[in-house]
Amino acid sequence: MSIPMKNTPTNQLSNRSIQTVITLLIAVFFLTASQYGQAFVPEYGQDTEDERSFKFTYHASINDIPDSANSVQAFIPVPQSGKHQTIDNLDVRCDYDYLFVRDKAFGNKMLMIQLNSQSLPDTIPVTLSFDVQRQAVRNSEDYITDINDRSRYLQPDSLIPHDEQIIAEAEKVTEAGMAKSQMTKSFYDRLIGTMEYDKSGRGWGRGDALFACNKREGNCTDFHSLFIGMSRVRDIPARFAIGFPIPPDQKKGTIGGYHCWASFYQSGKGWVPVDISEAWKHRDRKQFYYGALDADRVLFTRGRDIPLPVEEGQDVQLNYFIYPHVRVNGQSYDNVTTEFTFRDL
Numbered sequence: 001m002s003i004p005m006k007n008t009p010t011n012q013l014s015n016r017s018i019q020t021v022i023t024l025l026i027a028v029f030f031l032t033a034s035q036y037g038q039a040f041v042p043e044y045g046q047d048t049e050d051e052r053s054f055k056f057t058y059h060a061s062i063n064d065i066p067d068s069a070n071s072v073q074a075f076i077p078v079p080q081s082g083k084h085q086t087i088d089n090l091d092v093r094c095d096y097d098y099l100f101v102r103d104k105a106f107g108n109k110m111l112m113i114q115l116n117s118q119s120l121p122d123t124i125p126v127t128l129s130f131d132v133q134r135q136a137v138r139n140s141e142d143y144i145t146d147i148n149d150r151s152r153y154l155q156p157d158s159l160i161p162h163d164e165q166i167i168a169e170a171e172k173v174t175e176a177g178m179a180k181s182q183m184t185k186s187f188y189d190r191l192i193g194t195m196e197y198d199k200s201g202r203g204w205g206r207g208d209a210l211f212a213c214n215k216r217e218g219n220c221t222d223f224h225s226l227f228i229g230m231s232r233v234r235d236i237p238a239r240f241a242i243g244f245p246i247p248p249d250q251k252k253g254t255i256g257g258y259h260c261w262a263s264f265y266q267s268g269k270g271w272v273p274v275d276i277s278e279a280w281k282h283r284d285r286k287q288f289y290y291g292a293l294d295a296d297r298v299l300f301t302r303g304r305d306i307p308l309p310v311e312e313g314q315d316v317q318l319n320y321f322i323y324p325h326v327r328v329n330g331q332s333y334d335n336v337t338t339e340f341t342f343r344d345l
Contacts (some may be wrong), residue, residue: 001207005106011022014126017031018166020319030281036333037092044160050135050136050295050305051133051134051135051136051295052132052133052134052246052295052296052343052344053131053132053133053134053344053345054131054132054134054246054342054343054345055130055131055132055133055340055342055343055345056129056130056131056132056244056298056322056340056341056342057074057127057128057339057340057341058127058128058131058338058340059126059127059128059338059340059341060074060123060125060126060127060336060337060338061123061124061125061126061323061336061337061338062074062123062124062125062126062324062333062336063122063123063335063336063337064123064335065120065122065123065124065333066328067330068189068329069120069328069329070117070118070120070329071114071115071117071311071327071328071329072113072114072115072120072124072326072327072328072333073112073113073114073115073310073326074112074113074124074126074324074325074326074327075107075110075112075308075321075324075325075326076110076111076128077109077110077128077300077301077322078090078100078109078110078111078187078277078300078325079109079127079130079132079243079298079299079300080108081162082111082299084134084135084136084137084238084293085132085133085134085135085298085299086132086133086134087130087131087132087135088130088131088133089129089130089131090127090128090130091130092111092126092127093125093126093127093128094113094124094125094126094127095109095121095124096113096115096124097114098111098112098126099111099112099114099273100112102306103303103306103308103309104307104309104319105152105303105305105306105307106301106302106303106306107181107335108300108302108303108306108321110302110308110310110321111141112309112339113126113128113129119192121328126324129182131345132298134246134295134296134297135295136292136293136294136295137273137292138259138291138292139269139270139272139291139292145279146208146326150237151237152203152292153232153237153238153239153265154232154235154236154237156229156232157233157304157305158304158305158317158319159199159206159207159209159225159304159319160207160225160228160229160232160304160319161208161209161210161229162229162233163209163229165210165211165213165214166209166210166226166229166230166233166290167233168303169190169213169226169230170183170187170230170233170234171184172190173185173186173187173189173190173269174234178319180234180235180236180266181266183231183234183236184231184236184264184266184272184274185302187227187230187289187306188227188274188276188279188290191223191226191227191276191280192257192276192283194216194282195212195216195218195219195222195226195280196216196217196304197217197219197223197224197277197280197281198217199219203215203218203223204218204219204221205219205221205222205265206221206222206319207221207222207224207225207240207260207304207319207320208225209222209225209226209228209229212225212226213226213229215248219277220259220260220261220275220276220277220278221242221260221320223260223276223277223280224239224240224260224262224274224276226275227260227262227274227276228240230316236264236265237264237265237300238262238263238265238305239262239263239264239271239303240260240262240303241260241262241263241273241299241301241302242258242259242260242299242300242301242302242320242321242322243258243259243260243294243297243298243299243300243322244257244258244259244297244298244300244303244322244340245258245259245297246296246297246298246342247296247314250298250313251343251344252341252342252344253341253342254339254340254341255340255342258322258323259277259297260320261274261276261277261293262274262275262276263277272291273291273292274289274290274291275289275293276289300321300322301320301321301322303320303321304316304319304320305318305319306318306320306321308325310327311330312329314330323336324336
């Protein structure tokens with residue numbers, strides 16, 4: 001027969017000793033974590049799906065070309081492969097000759113159609129389809145990394161000026177001695193906390209940083225333009241990216257419109273992405289979208305005030321480039337319809 005041991009003072013001391021050791025181990029763990037935080041807690045983002053593969057189809061149609069037309073020039077953006085995105089099996093369906101060209105400022109790729117004739121077709125349909133393998137982005141992007149391009153992203157754009165209002169907006173959440181990485185996190189938090197994702201009324205959707213600063217509303221272009229402007233006036237290179245969202249809960253379907261995001265340059269890390277409008281919509285992913293991007297997207301172009309290789313003697317810059325730009329007889333032509341579809345591979 002076993003006899004239960006009584007809880008003697010010796011046993012009590014032993015229990016207290018064990019508890020003391022456990023407490024010390026926990027304290028050491030958190031002290032180490034605070035000193036070497038990157039080894040225990042990621043500085044940016046959280047885990048998400050690592051990659052997604054899908055076929056994307058971009059259809060455009062230039063409609064009702066007038067009988068008086070003797071020249072048509074069309075530009076359609078074409079996505080490129082990079083560190084987090086691979087584009088394969090590009091197929092172009094077009095009844096007319098075309099070229100692939102790039103803009104001189106940002107290196108964006110585009111399909112160009114140039115027709116000069118006294119007899120032009122009524123309609124010009126163009127379809128691009130390609131396979132995309134998209135990987136989640138964590139902490140940095142590639143694409144443009146040399147110092148000259150970083151300095152370009154400190155300069156103002158037409159709708160992202162170095163304006164006193166934007167300087168004042170940045171000053172509200174920054175102070176002397178603050179690290180640049182702290183500044184960008186403060187900008188990110190302020191925009192999520194003080195803006196509304198609202199596509200009613202007029203003025204939204206142009207990526208107008210002053211509109212966003214004054215109205216405190218807009219869509220993804222407006223959120224990110226103000227973030228870019230606030231970063232640049234604090235000497236932090238920041239840039240604009242645009243493409244299309246791929247619904248995470250669908251395997252195929254039609255995409256209604258574009259989506260954009262931004263990134264800022266941090267020494268030692270590279271280009272750190274932010275998706276402020278998605279963080280506004282999904283507050284539970286606020287931590288993730290500061291420094292990471294999901295794989296449910298395809299990047300088409302970067303930059304603002306994008307110069308196009310138009311006919312000689314013309315100077316055309318696009319605010320941003322995601323939809324076709326068409327010129328008839330040297331003038332912008334808007335009778336263009338588009339449809340965007342995808343299906344998972």
